[in-house]
Amino acid sequence: QVQLVESGGGLVQTGGSLRLSCAASGRTFSDYHMGWFRRPPGKERDFVARVTRSGSSTYYADSVKGRFTISRDNAKNTAYLQLNSLKPEDTAVYYCAADRFSTGTYLSPEEYDYWGQGTQVTVSS
Numbered sequence: 001q002v003q004l005v006e007s008g009g010g011l012v013q014t015g016g017s018l019r020l021s022c023a024a025s026g027r028t029f030s031d032y033h034m035g036w037f038r039r040p041p042g043k044e045r046d047f048v049a050r051v052t053r054s055g056s057s058t059y060y061a062d063s064v065k066g067r068f069t070i071s072r073d074n075a076k077n078t079a080y081l082q083l084n085s086l087k088p089e090d091t092a093v094y095y096c097a098a099d100r101f102s103t104g105t106y107l108s109p110e111e112y113d114y115w116g117q118g119t120q121v122t123v124s125s
Helices: none
Strands: 003-007 010-013 018-025 033-039 046-051 058-060 068-073 078-083 092-099 119-124
Touching (some): 003 092, 018 033, 033 068, 033 078, 058 068
Parallel strands (some): 010 119
Antiparallel strands (some): 003 018, 018 078, 033 046, 033 092
């Protein structure tokens, strides 16, 4: 089992920034690829970003490319998502997720084995 706890969400104005953290416990953190998803109000959960086990490769949804940055610190068992130039359409509950065995479908929530409880990000216009 892997336990994931997100933090860092909040209310921010358009153009502002936030840094989300995802603290992991229970298993070897570096064995897992890490992803971030978000669920806007009334919509499905969508892929945001992913970082591989070592942190050497990252992937982003087109909607956040150039504004968000995913990273990880395996020594601290923590993944991060830096959110810059925030827009009202970024308003959502943000979830981190852990993927033990990549099957190449990282855009899909079904790829991931463990999930955090989510943290709310609200961007005011």
